[in-house]
Amino acid sequence: MNNSFPENFLWGAASSAFQIEGGWDEDGKGMTVADFNSFKRSDKQADSKVASDFYHHWKEDIALMKEMGLKVYRFSISWARIIPDGDGEINQKGIDFYNNVINELLANGIMPLITLYHFDLPYALVEKYNGWESRDCAYAFERYAKVCYKEFGDRVKHWLVHNEQNLMIRVDERMNITEPDPWKADKQRAQMDYHMFLAHALAVNACHELVEGGKIGPAVSSTCTYPLTNKPEDVWAAKMNDFFKTEYCLDMHYYGRYPGYYMRYLKERNIVPEMKEGDEELLKSAKMDFIALNYYRTLCASYLPADEEHPVGMRVYRGNEVDFDQYGYCRDEKNTNLESSEYGAQIDPMGLRIVLNNYYSKYHLPLIITENGLGTPDKLTEDGHIHDNYRIDYLRGHLEAMALAIEDGVDLRGYCPWSVVDLLSSHQGFRKRYGFVYINREDMDLKDLSRIPKDSFYWYKKVISSNGAER
Ligand code: BG6
Numbered sequence: 001m002n003n004s005f006p007e008n009f010l011w012g013a014a015s016s017a018f019q020i021e022g023g024w025d026e027d028g029k030g031m032t033v034a035d036f037n038s039f040k041r042s043d044k045q046a047d048s049k050v051a052s053d054f055y056h057h058w059k060e061d062i063a064l065m066k067e068m069g070l071k072v073y074r075f076s077i078s079w080a081r082i083i084p085d086g087d088g089e090i091n092q093k094g095i096d097f098y099n100n101v102i103n104e105l106l107a108n109g110i111m112p113l114i115t116l117y118h119f120d121l122p123y124a125l126v127e128k129y130n131g132w133e134s135r136d137c138a139y140a141f142e143r144y145a146k147v148c149y150k151e152f153g154d155r156v157k158h159w160l161v162h163n164e165q166n167l168m169i170r171v172d173e174r175m176n177i178t179e180p181d182p183w184k185a186d187k188q189r190a191q192m193d194y195h196m197f198l199a200h201a202l203a204v205n206a207c208h209e210l211v212e213g214g215k216i217g218p219a220v221s222s223t224c225t226y227p228l229t230n231k232p233e234d235v236w237a238a239k240m241n242d243f244f245k246t247e248y249c250l251d252m253h254y255y256g257r258y259p260g261y262y263m264r265y266l267k268e269r270n271i272v273p274e275m276k277e278g279d280e281e282l283l284k285s286a287k288m289d290f291i292a293l294n295y296y297r298t299l300c301a302s303y304l305p306a307d308e309e310h311p312v313g314m315r316v317y318r319g320n321e322v323d324f325d326q327y328g329y330c331r332d333e334k335n336t337n338l339e340s341s342e343y344g345a346q347i348d349p350m351g352l353r354i355v356l357n358n359y360y361s362k363y364h365l366p367l368i369i370t371e372n373g374l375g376t377p378d379k380l381t382e383d384g385h386i387h388d389n390y391r392i393d394y395l396r397g398h399l400e401a402m403a404l405a406i407e408d409g410v411d412l413r414g415y416c417p418w419s420v421v422d423l424l425s426s427h428q429g430f431r432k433r434y435g436f437v438y439i440n441r442e443d444m445d446l447k448d449l450s451r452i453p454k455d456s457f458y459w460y461k462k463v464i465s466s467n468g469a470e471r
Pocket residue numbers: 016019163164167221294371375418424425426427428432
């Protein structure tokens with residue numbers, strides 16, 4: 001098989017703090033928005049209290065990463081472990097925990113790639129000023145980021161700011177938006193999004209100041225939308241769906257200003273966020289070094305005209321919290337050409353090739369994939385194996401697409417599938433598994449939490465040792 005992967009390609013895997021760590025209130029950690037939301041469902045499915053119990057299994061898990069041959073491990077730091085109430089005292093025990101993890105990774109030849117914020121805002125900041133709605137949250141984030149750079153920046157050179165700001169902002173629960181009036185909710189959302197952009201810029205600049213040789217970028221939830229038909233209106237709708245769900249965010253990071261179509265939307269909807277003098281300079285000064293992207297599926301759209309009841313720009317969520325219809329722009333559709341996962345994600349390796357080419361040709365920055373994977377229940381056989389060939393097929397298809405994108409000239413530096421071991425789904429408990437390693441627990445039964453490498457673990461090990469040639 002033709003091998004296109006460069007020699008120093010970063011083969012990795014990914015996770016996030018609230019989904020893997022557990023120990024949710026141990027050693028001084030504060031509660032987070034992610035904890036709060038997961039506890040709402042504690043009677044029905046797993047929550048963040050124990051998750052995969054990485055907090056007590058980190059040594060064993062890093063040994064497995066080493067066995068798999070990982071070159072990089074993408075994980076997140078829990079802000080509330082470092083600063084339990086978000087902007088107050090620093091918790092030395094939290095710092096000690098991440099120092100142990102970082103040192104163990106390095107001792108095993110694995111590069112840490114750290115996300116500063118993965119859906120887990122300290123809950124105290126929600127109580128204090130409704131989190132991102134306040135500009136103060138951006139400064140609290142800057143302070144937290146600086147603590148991380150000072151404590152870990154001598155060894156950690158690669159950083160991600162927010163995980164999926166562009167998707168997080170669409171999920172009311174994660175942002176703590178409870179406003180029933182759609183216009184007021186959109187206004188709040190726009191202000192929160194803007195403050196997150198400021199926080200991103202502050203964190204990028206602080207990284208460049210404080211971390212010698214530090215490189216930093218955003219981790220976006222990538223989208224690729226196909227038109228339902230070849231009608232020009234549908235083609236435009238598909239483009240706008242990508243613009244509104246992802247590319248406005250990348251443009252804001254890259255150019256330090258909202259693109260024209262986005263500003264038009266904010267104005268027409270009358271929700272332009274409050275901005276202060278000096279913000280534009282700040283946003284423009286923060287230069288990301290690379291773009292990290294998460295990719296799971298593709299989307300499909302048709303044109304949705306506005307009418308008297310539904311003004312231009314109004315968004316409506318149909319059936320899920322991430323894909324909206326937008327009057328005057330686009331309607332979310334099903335693509336009948338694609339198969340879906342058990343959880344409804346339309347599986348499409350070709351879409352990854354399109355996304356990689358699109359972002360690279362637009363921004364000319366190195367790219368790294370920080371999430372990609374198949375969420376599905378796995379079955380432990382009686383003799384203790386997990387034959388997850390469906391996961392291998394999914395990953396193999398996407399590796400093929402990456403190889404083609406590299407041949408197309410895309411500067412793709414690494415691949416961190418989701419997830420390193422089974423972990424808590426962002427909102428669907430523990431039944432929906434993504435890992436290379438099975439964690440022996442069920443939603444409502446912790447069992448023994450033992451670690452069992454799946455067939456995909458051994459397959460990925462071969463992929464890595466052959467630098468992608470055997471796949
Ligand atoms: C990404 C998130 O959007 O999707 C992860 O960054 C999440 O945190 C992943 O786990 C898969 O989604 P889910 O809902 O299946 O866990």
